[in-house]
Amino acid sequence: MTETASRPTLEAVAARAGVSRATASRVVNGGDGVREPLVERVRQAVEELGYVPNQAARSLVTRRHDAVAVVIAEPETRVFADPFFALQLRGISKELTAHDSQLVLLLTEGRDDHTRVGRYLAGGHVDGALVFSLHLDDPLPGLVQRAGLPTVFGGRPGWSDGTRDAVYVDSDNRGGAGVAVRHLLGLGRTRVAHITGALDQTSAVDRLDGFREAAPDPDPRLIAEGDFTPGGGERAMRELLERRPDLDAVFAANDLTAAGALRVLRECGRRVPEDVAVVGFDDMLPVAEQTDPALTTVRQPIEEMGRLMARLLVGGEASSVVLPTTLVRRVSA
Amino acid sequence: MTETASRPTLEAVAARAGVSRATASRVVNGGDGVREPLVERVRQAVEELGYVPNQAARSLVTRRHDAVAVVIAEPETRVFADPFFALQLRGISKELTAHDSQLVLLLTEGRDDHTRVGRYLAGGHVDGALVFSLHLDDPLPGLVQRAGLPTVFGGRPGWSDGTRDAVYVDSDNRGGAGVAVRHLLGLGRTRVAHITGALDQTSAVDRLDGFREAAPDPDPRLIAEGDFTPGGGERAMRELLERRPDLDAVFAANDLTAAGALRVLRECGRRVPEDVAVVGFDDMLPVAEQTDPALTTVRQPIEEMGRLMARLLVGGEASSVVLPTTLVRRVSA
DNA sequence: TCGGGCTCCGAGAGCGCTCTCATCCGGTGC
DNA sequence: GCACCGGATGAGAGCGCTCTCGGAGCCCGA
CATH class of the missing domain: 3.40.50.2300 (Response regulator)
Incomplete structure (x- = not known):
């Protein structure tokens, strides 16, 4: 399952456009400070070669990943019986897409998974984490905070170690x-x-x-x-x-x-x-x-909550939000 | 949202253990061909420094990502009204975890998203893709196949361009x-x-x-x-x-x-x-x-289907699977 | 005409890792 | 005792990209 087709590199694009790699890079990343004719030539070369930047190489130097982890602790099957997470995910996905970020989903079941997740988060694969902490005694929040990643919680986390000043999104x-x-x-x-x-x-x-x-x-x-x-x-x-x-x-x-x-x-x-x-x-x-x-x-505005979580994370906001709820009258009361 | 803490590098581990970077790398990747005392010294250095390999650097050279994309085309809200995908995701997640792979979730809504997804898949971020193609006329399957990634479909895809020999998992x-x-x-x-x-x-x-x-x-x-x-x-x-x-x-x-x-x-x-x-x-x-x-x-064995999809993908199998269904008798018939 | 400031571009140094290859070592067979 | 071999180790070359920095060209005013 290894990738086989060798993709064109920036070098190739530069060569074809008759410019340096640096200039090609500038164009690919917005094209500021490059004169129009060159911009055009590079754009065309990109087009012709079907160039797509290698994200790994880029991450290596920028230390950004344009990806955030969504951690869902799911000891019980119950979680999936209601569409709650699905809706939140949807909100999250929409917002992340708007920011050109990817969504890495981590589902955990049981304690051993926690160390795996901790390792992953600490491993610097993602720029931040959205964590749904379901249980009061869950070690996950502490673990995540220790990983040193920007984190937003879905729902107020229980008061375990060091989550006191955690940023979270909850409904009222x-x-x-x-x-x-x-x-x-x-x-x-x-x-x-x-x-x-x-x-x-x-x-x-x-x-x-x-x-x-x-x-x-x-x-x-x-x-x-x-x-x-x-x-x-x-x-x-x-x-x-x-x-x-x-x-x-x-x-x-x-x-x-x-x-x-x-x-x-x-x-x-x-x-x-x-x-x-x-x-x-x-x-x-x-x-x-x-x-x-x-x-x-x-x-409660479930999808909106997801969206907001993502926005707080990528926006680097520092404060929790509690969203209002509204009564919907039907027949039963 | 940029990562701040500078993590220890392999170089640092090697220095602390008094070995070369190459040897440190060998130990980190299993330790074959390295004599016991050295292995131990490196292990300890890793431990002490809290070293975690930089995945971006690794991917850059290995061209593997240990990640697969899960693409869910979701034009309608309906999708999330039943727990179908959630269950499949769960199966997928379990299997991928067992293979140390990550799950990158791509939710699409509408046509423009398709090009985004196509770009992402072509961009070489992942080792393969699991695609849920809901609709007969969906351009997604063709798009994905063109990206040249190993792909397994969830459910038999419609017979659009070039998906004739697609690998899929479906129930009977x-x-x-x-x-x-x-x-x-x-x-x-x-x-x-x-x-x-x-x-x-x-x-x-x-x-x-x-x-x-x-x-x-x-x-x-x-x-x-x-x-x-x-x-x-x-x-x-x-x-x-x-x-x-x-x-x-x-x-x-x-x-x-x-x-x-x-x-x-x-x-x-x-x-x-x-x-x-x-x-x-x-x-x-x-x-x-x-x-x-x-x-x-x-x-139908939903979670099992997800699991199987993941297994086919990482295992590099080449044939579709149709899983049997069973009748569950309750009261209504 | 010349210097100074600008803008635009290219050279090159790395990011942290893997992997090939050369080196070095101890042990073996003759 | 010597050539040889094989396994363990280290040196170093990249992977593809970004970004700094210096140089080249240009326009302006004096």
Whole structure:
């Protein structure tokens, strides 16, 4: 799988255009300070020979790579069950493309992969890293920071070693949760329950905090732990119905969880939204629009988050951003 | 976003170990032909200095990159609505990791992106390419082949210019469709309908062919065009019910389509599977297991396909592979 | 006419690595 | 004891590019 065809070099282009390698290089890199006739000759030579610069040689001297790593820690299969990352990737890709940067994807599973990723990042292949750190105790953030690369995190990283001043992009999980709860209160509900996400992730913790802050009834029996999956939503919903059969609203940590909850509610004969109002989180379209009834949910701008992460990284910004969320009203609440 | 910290070079390692650069290089690359005491000294120097080889310099001379491009043509948003690519990526990533290769992700949207991708591939950044060509008229396959890179396609590419002898990995769409239809026949159904996928994709065409081959009733009114989305499934299902209200089974081109169809069937008061049996395709777990009733479907080994693509590419194999599908029986048929 | 400042171009030195080749060494066979 | 051989090591030549720097040419004012 070695490259065979020997590509034309700058030298060849220069020769054909009758100029020096230096001039050819200048033209290839924008052509400033080269007079028009020469520019034209070089351009033509490039065209004729089908010259494409050798990136390795270029990187060797410029120490730039025009590439950033996207690190996705993915211990569970779950990650791919929702299109969350895919959407973020898309945003990232768009932004990087606009900056002529490439996207190197590093998926990790398990601890040994971490050292591999650490080595790669330290190896100077990329100009920066975008890291999705899913878990509170994840060693990845620390590892990456130690590699000394500019880094932007997707979602607030947990407070492990040295990530305190990390740059990250997150959505306003806490605020969004508050909006969801207040919306339910506005509908006259008073016994609002919450199904959490996987609590080893900051997003789940923040949403829980937001819920607690806004919830009218602090009864801990109104909170059940989920894991961001439909199955988890089902289990938690059953638990809640058993503990507090009088509940009249549920705020689920994400749309998939809400979908599970809806199924259980229907199964138990509770009408949505009449008996129990349900609000999700994410506004994952293929999910939220397809549930029965269609899901009222807190939208976070997922693709935009990806785009922003990339922009912060290549722009060399130094501050985190928390994007606002909005409530999308459908039928379920 | 330029890299600042100046990393130690091989030269430095050699100096510290008291050997020549050549010997240091030998040790770093496996240590063959170097006597034990020296190997040890070099290893230690590497350790102490935290030396990591500069990949750009290495590529410059070896002309290898230990990286492959994954090209995903994604004109529609749809692609990310199902976890199909995510799963394939996962398989690819695993295999590449095992071969110490990196994964460079190129997402394209629209025609201008194609030239960008073509340039990149021709630019000699990667050792090969894995290409997902979604559409029959896609210029991408031809473009890639012209770049002269070893390439493996995900899914049978359409017969455009020069892709006739392309290497690809696909699942047995035609055969799988046949199995689905025969399963329905085995249940005593005689008026089996089909909702196709987006017919500009070979997978949809092949499934349709398989259906036609096995279907008991060749009435064209039993075939409605979908687009692999739940919405498309709904539309097509309504169409079918109107045209042939007597239908007693539906084979949907994928699980998402089936999910849409199920919704319409329920809405129209048809019981599944009693009145109408439904079979999907993919065995996309979060979808197939969560439908009501749970979906009987044709499973294709998605992650395995990704893995295999990567293996064919790095292994330099020359032949395409079509993986078998299996029927997964649940409730809907 | 001449010097000074400009702009434009080319020569050449590296970036950090690999790999060929010459060198050197100890051991062997005669 | 000597030529020989083979394995271990080092010297050095690039890989293809960028970028500094000096020189060449030009236009201007004096």
